[in-house]
Amino acid sequence: MVKNIALLGSTGSIGIQTLEVIDGLGDGYKIVALAAGSNYKLLASQVKKYSPEIAALADESATNTFQEMIKGIPCHFEQGRSGQLLAACWPSAELVVLAQVGFSGFEPLLAALKSGKKVALANKESLVIGGEILQRSGLLDPDRILPIDSEHSAIKQSWTSRKPEEIARIYLTASGGPFYGMKSTDLHKVTPDDALKHPNWQMGPKITIDSATMMNKGLEVIEAKWLFNLDINQIKVVIHRQSIVHSMVEYIDGSILAQLGLPDMRAPIQFALTYPERKVSPVTAFSPYDTTLTFTEPDYVNFPCLNLAYRAANAGGTMPAVLNGANEVAVALFLAGKLAFTSIPDLIEKVMDLHDNIKEPVFSDVIEADCWARAKALDTGAMLRERKY
Amino acid sequence: MVKNIALLGSTGSIGIQTLEVIDGLGDGYKIVALAAGSNYKLLASQVKKYSPEIAALADESATNTFQEMIKGIPCHFEQGRSGQLLAACWPSAELVVLAQVGFSGFEPLLAALKSGKKVALANKESLVIGGEILQRSGLLDPDRILPIDSEHSAIKQSWTSRKPEEIARIYLTASGGPFYGMKSTDLHKVTPDDALKHPNWQMGPKITIDSATMMNKGLEVIEAKWLFNLDINQIKVVIHRQSIVHSMVEYIDGSILAQLGLPDMRAPIQFALTYPERKVSPVTAFSPYDTTLTFTEPDYVNFPCLNLAYRAANAGGTMPAVLNGANEVAVALFLAGKLAFTSIPDLIEKVMDLHDNIKEPVFSDVIEADCWARAKALDTGAMLRERKY
Numbered sequence: 001m002v003k004n005i006a007l008l009g010s011t012g013s014i015g016i017q018t019l020e021v022i023d024g025l026g027d028g029y030k031i032v033a034l035a036a037g038s039n040y041k042l043l044a045s046q047v048k049k050y051s052p053e054i055a056a057l058a059d060e061s062a063t064n065t066f067q068e069m070i071k072g073i074p075c076h077f078e079q080g081r082s083g084q085l086l087a088a089c090w091p092s093a094e095l096v097v098l099a100q101v102g103f104s105g106f107e108p109l110l111a112a113l114k115s116g117k118k119v120a121l122a123n124k125e126s127l128v129i130g131g132e133i134l135q136r137s138g139l140l141d142p143d144r145i146l147p148i149d150s151e152h153s154a155i156k157q158s159w160t161s162r163k164p165e166e167i168a169r170i171y172l173t174a175s176g177g178p179f180y181g182m183k184s185t186d187l188h189k190v191t192p193d194d195a196l197k198h199p200n201w202q203m204g205p206k207i208t209i210d211s212a213t214m215m216n217k218g219l220e221v222i223e224a225k226w227l228f229n230l231d232i233n234q235i236k237v238v239i240h241r242q243s244i245v246h247s248m249v250e251y252i253d254g255s256i257l258a259q260l261g262l263p264d265m266r267a268p269i270q271f272a273l274t275y276p277e278r279k280v281s282p283v284t285a286f287s288p289y290d291t292t293l294t295f296t297e298p299d300y301v302n303f304p305c306l307n308l309a310y311r312a313a314n315a316g317g318t319m320p321a322v323l324n325g326a327n328e329v330a331v332a333l334f335l336a337g338k339l340a341f342t343s344i345p346d347l348i349e350k351v352m353d354l355h356d357n358i359k360e361p362v363f364s365d366v367i368e369a370d371c372w373a374r375a376k377a378l379d380t381g382a383m384l385r386e387r388k389y
Numbered sequence: 390m391v392k393n394i395a396l397l398g399s400t401g402s403i404g405i406q407t408l409e410v411i412d413g414l415g416d417g418y419k420i421v422a423l424a425a426g427s428n429y430k431l432l433a434s435q436v437k438k439y440s441p442e443i444a445a446l447a448d449e450s451a452t453n454t455f456q457e458m459i460k461g462i463p464c465h466f467e468q469g470r471s472g473q474l475l476a477a478c479w480p481s482a483e484l485v486v487l488a489q490v491g492f493s494g495f496e497p498l499l500a501a502l503k504s505g506k507k508v509a510l511a512n513k514e515s516l517v518i519g520g521e522i523l524q525r526s527g528l529l530d531p532d533r534i535l536p537i538d539s540e541h542s543a544i545k546q547s548w549t550s551r552k553p554e555e556i557a558r559i560y561l562t563a564s565g566g567p568f569y570g571m572k573s574t575d576l577h578k579v580t581p582d583d584a585l586k587h588p589n590w591q592m593g594p595k596i597t598i599d600s601a602t603m604m605n606k607g608l609e610v611i612e613a614k615w616l617f618n619l620d621i622n623q624i625k626v627v628i629h630r631q632s633i634v635h636s637m638v639e640y641i642d643g644s645i646l647a648q649l650g651l652p653d654m655r656a657p658i659q660f661a662l663t664y665p666e667r668k669v670s671p672v673t674a675f676s677p678y679d680t681t682l683t684f685t686e687p688d689y690v691n692f693p694c695l696n697l698a699y700r701a702a703n704a705g706g707t708m709p710a711v712l713n714g715a716n717e718v719a720v721a722l723f724l725a726g727k728l729a730f731t732s733i734p735d736l737i738e739k740v741m742d743l744h745d746n747i748k749e750p751v752f753s754d755v756i757e758a759d760c761w762a763r764a765k766a767l768d769t770g771a772m773l774r775e776r777k778y
Contacts (some may be wrong), residue, residue: 087622157646160549166667171677216458238677248649253659253667257546260637270642278555278642285643288560288627288684295677 004116005273006033006090008056008108009099011042013204014122014148014265017095019046021270024282029273037100037106038062044069054090054199058104083109091116093101097122097275099148101206102328103321103370106130111137122148124223125158127271127364129321131226136360140226148274151220152227153245153268154259161251164229171248171256172220173240174298175200177212179341180241184302188342200243200263209331213344214298218309219327221318225313232313237306239296244286250254262286304345308352317359318369319352326351326386333381343384350384351376394662395422395479397497398488400431402593403511403537403654407486408435410659416648418662424476424497426489427451434457440464443479445472447493473497478504484662487512487562488537490595492713492759495519502528509536509661513612518755520615525749529615535661540609541616541659543635543648544568550640553618560637560645562611562629563687564589566601568730569630573691577731581724589632589652598720602733603687607698608716611709614702626695628685633675651675680753693734697741706748707758708741714762715740715777722770732773739773740765 003257005022008205009015015036022029031050036043038059047055047070054076054176063079070077078086088108096112097120098105105123112119113134121127127134134140147153151172161167179187180196195212196205204213210216221235246268248258262266267283300307305327312323326348333339351373358365394411398404404425411418419438425432427448436444436459443465446455452468452647459466467475477485477497485501486509487494494512501508502523510516516523523529538541540561567586568576584601585594592600599605610624635657644694656672689696696714701712715737722728728736740762747754770773 024519050633155679157549157644160546163666168674245647248677250674251667251707253663254650254653254656254672255546255660255667256675256677258634258647258649260645260647261643264643267643271644274642277552277641278644281642283643285557285639286645288637288645289630289686291684293682293684295680297678297680 002030003273004030004032004093006035006087006093006096006112007099008035008084008087008198009037009105010034010046010123011036011039012099012101014099014269015097017265018099018269018273019050020265021273021281025270025273025279030106032092033087033090035084040066040069041182047073047075051123053092054078056087058084067097067145071298073186073199082323085111088112094118095120097148097272098126101125101204101372102323103129108228110139113144114130116143118146120146120269124149124219125324127223127226127371128219128307128324129316130153130363131320132316133361133363133366135226135229136223138303140229142228145227145276147223147227148265148268148272149220149223150246150261150263150265150268152224152247153271155224155228155249157259157271158247158249158257159228160257163361166252167228167230167234168250168252169234169236170224170228170230170250171236172217172224173243173245174214174217175211176239176298177214177242179212180239182302184342187302187342190341195334195341205335206328206331209334210327213305213341214303215305215327217298218306219312219324221306221309222313232310234295235286237298239298242293242343243290244293260286298332305348306344308348312352315357317357318361318365319355319357321361321369322352322355322373323348325370326377329374329377329381337380339384347377350380391417391419392484392662393421393482394418395476395482395485395501396420396488397424397473397476397486398490398494398511399423400425400428401488401490403488403658405574406484406654407488407658407662408439410655410662410670414659414662414668415613419533421481422476422479424461424473429455429458436462436464442481443467443476445476447473459585470496473740474500477501478506483507484509486537486661487515490519491717492512492710499523499528502614502687507535509535509537513538513608514713516612516615517608518759519711519752520611522750522752522755524615524618530620531617534616535664536612536616537654537661538609538612539632539635539650539652539654539656539657541613541636542660544613544617544638546648546660547636547646548617549646555641556617556619556623557639557641558623558625559613559617559619559639560625560627561606561613562632562634562636562684563603563606563626563634564600565628565630565687566603568601571627573731577729579730581726584723584730594724595717595720598723599716602694602730603692604694604698604733606687607695608713609639610695610698611702621699626687628687629683631680631682633680633682649675658724660672688714693755693777694737697734697737704746706746707750707754708744708746709711710755711741711744711762712737714759716765716769718763718766728773730769734770736766736770736773739769
C-alpha cells in the first residue's frame with residue numbers, strides 16, 4: 001500500500017532531506033503535494049521530479065515565473081497562503097510533513113490535524129505558540145503527531161508505555177552548541193560566523209543560533225510538553241556534547257530508555273515516515289565501540305534562554321508566543337550584526353517582562369501577541385543597540 | 390487482580406531479592422509456591438512469612454527438620470526433585486520465577502512452559518543448554534519468557550518492534566569484571582578472592598567468577614540467541630565499565646534503543662513481575678548528570694571464554710551443554726584453589742575439543758553431554774593441575 005505524502009517546506013533543509021529519504025525508501029511512498037515559501041526554482045525542479053497532484057508557492061510575486069517553469073506538468077497550482085493550507089489538507093494525502101520554519105507553520109498544522117491527517121512535524125514554533133490551543137481543541141493526539149526532531153523522535157521511540165502515569169520524567173539532550181563552557185564576558189564578543197558553526201548538526205541559520213543560545217532547547221522543552229502531555233517539571237535538559245544519545249525517558253520504576261544514533265536528520269525523518277514500522281535506511285548506524293559519552297548539567301547562568309523558556313512554559317497563555325516572537329527578532333538582529341549575542345536573552349526577557357499575558361488564548365490572541373512581541377523586540381532592540389554599540 | 394507467583398530458588402540471591410520486590414509492590418502480588426534447594430532454615434521462615442500453598446525442598450535429607458519447623462502452617466509440602474517440578478507447574482500460579490542456579494533449572498522451566506505459565510527466568514543455564522530443545526518444541530514464546538538478567542531485561546525493554554526483521558543486531562554490555570585490562574600473564578596469578586570482587590554487581594560466587602572470565606557474557610550471548618530468536622552473528626558484546634547501559638537494540642534504520650539504570654538486580658526482577666506494566670520501585674533511578682559512559686571492544690585474546698561461547702553457539706547441538714558443564718567444573722576447581730584462573734578457558738576448550746557433538750539433541754542427549762563434560766572436565770582438570778602446580 002502506497003503512503004501518500006504532502007510536504008510543506010519542501011525547499012528548506014528538512015524538506016530536501018525528506019525527499020532524499022523518500023527516494024531511499026523507494027516504492028510505497030508517493031509525494032502528492034509540495035509547498036514552498038519563495039524558492040520557486042527548486043520547487044519547480046521538485047515538481048518535475050515528483051509529479052505531485054498540487055504545488056503551492058507562498059510568494060505570490062513569483063507566481064508567473066513559476067507557472068511558466070512547470071508548464072505542461074499536470075499539476076494543480078495554488079499561490080499564496082491559501083495554497084499552503086490547501087496542500088496541508090490535500091484530500092489524497094494521509095501524512096503531512098510540516099517542514100516550514102517559524103510560526104507560519106501553525107495554520108497548516110491546524111488544517112492538517114482538523115482534516116484528520118497524520119502529521120510529521122518539524123515545525124516547533126507551531127507547538128510552542130499554539131500547543132495550548134491545540135490541546136484545548138483535543139487535537140494533540142500523540143498517535144497522529146510524529147516529531148521530526150532528533151530529541152522528540154528519541155522520546156517517541158523510547159516511550160514504550162501506553163500509560164502516562166508510568167513516565168517519571170524525560171531528559172532532552174543538548175549538545176551545548178559551539179559556545180559550551182564559555183562565560184558571558186566572552187559570549188558578549190561572539191560573531192554570527194562563530195555562532196553558525198555548530199559542532200554536530202548541519203542546520204539552517206535560525207536554528208543554529210538558537211542552538212548556540214540554548215533557546216532551541218528551551219523551545220524543545222515547550223514542544224515536548226505538548227507533544228507528550230507532560231508537566232513542565234517532568235522535562236529536564238542534559239548537556240551531551242557528542243549528540244549520540246538523542247534523548248531519554250525515565251519510567252517510575254527507575255528504568256531509563258534512550259535512543260542513540262549518529263547525528264543525521266534523515267533518521268528522525270525516516271522514523272516519522274515509516275512509523276510504526278522501521279525500514280532499512282542509508283543512515284550509518286552508531287557503533288558503540290571506542291566511544292565516550294558525557295552528560296552534564298546545563299549552564300543556566302551564562303545561557304539564560306533555557307530558563308526564559310521554562311518561565312514562558314510555566315506562564316502559559318500567550319507568553320510562549322512572546323518568547324518565540326521576541327527570539328526570532330533577536331536572532332535576526334544578531335545575524336544582521338545589530339545585537340550582541342548576550343543581548344539576545346536580555347532582549348527577550350525585557351519583552352516578556354512587558355507582556356500582559358492572556359490566559360487560555362484563542363488563535364487571534366497568539367497572533368496578536370506574536371505581532372506585539374516582534375514590534376516590541378524591534379523597538380527594544382534598537383534601544384539596546386544604542387546602549388551597547 | 391492479584392498476580393499469583395511461584396518462586397523457585399527462593400533462598401538464593403535472586404530469590405531473596407524477588408521477595409523484597411514483591412514486598413515493595415504490596416497488594417496485587419501473592420506468593421503461592423516456594424521452592425528451594427537445601428537452605429531449609431531460610432525456606433521455613435519464608436513459608437511462615439508468605440504462607441504459600443506449597444513449599445518444596447530439593448534436599449531430601451532435611452525433610453524432617455523442615456517439616457518440624459513449618460508445623461501448623463497450612464501449606465502442602467513436597468520433597469526432592471518432584472517437589473521442584475510441582476512448584477513449577479502449581480495450578481494457581483500464573484507467573485513462575487525461576488531463580489535456581491545451574492542446569493537443574495531446565496526441567497522446572499520445561500514444566501512451567503508446558504503447563505502454560507509465564508516464566509520470569511533468572512536461570513541462564515536452562516536456556517544455554519536447553520534452548521534448542523525448547524525452540525523445537527515451540528515453547529520459546531518471547532511473550533511468555535521474561536528475562537531476569539539486567540542485559541536481557543534491557544533488550545526486552547528496548548525491543549519495541551513486533552517484527553524480527555526490523556532488528557539489525559543487539560549489543561550486550563559487559564562490565565569487563567575485576568580483571569579488565571589485564572593480560573594472561575597476570576591473570577594466571579589471580580586468586581578466587583580477587584575474582585570474587587566484582588566492580589559493580591553483588592552476585593553469587595559462580596556468576597561472579599563467570600563475570601571475571603567473561604564466560605558469563607558468553608552464556609548470555611547464547612541465552613539471548615534463544616530468548617530473542619536471533620542469529621548468533623546479530624549478538625555483539627561491548628565492554629561498558631560503568632554498568633549503566635544494560636544493553637542495546639539496533640534497528641535496521643540505524644536507530645539504537647538502550648536501557649539505562651543503576652546496577653540493581655531488583656530492577657529487572659520488578660520489570661519481569663509487573664510486565665507489561667511498570668510500577669513505582671524502591672530502586673534509585675540513574676541520574677545522567679556528571680556521568681561519563683565508555684564503550685570498548687572486548688579483549689578476546691586474554692579472555693577466551695567469550696569466543697568459546699560463540700564457538701559452542703555456532704556448533705549448536707550438545708556443544709553448549711558441554712561448554713556449560715565444563716565451565717561449572719572449571720569454576721568449582723578454581724574456587725577450590727585447584728585450577729589457575731587462566732586454566733578455566735583452557736580446560737573448557739580441551740573438553741569441547743574432545744566432544745562428539747550431537748545435532749538436534751533430545752533431552753537425554755543434553756543430560757548425557759552435561760554429565761560427560763563434567764566428568765571429562767574433572768579428569769582433564771586433574772591433568773592440568775599436575776602440569777601447572
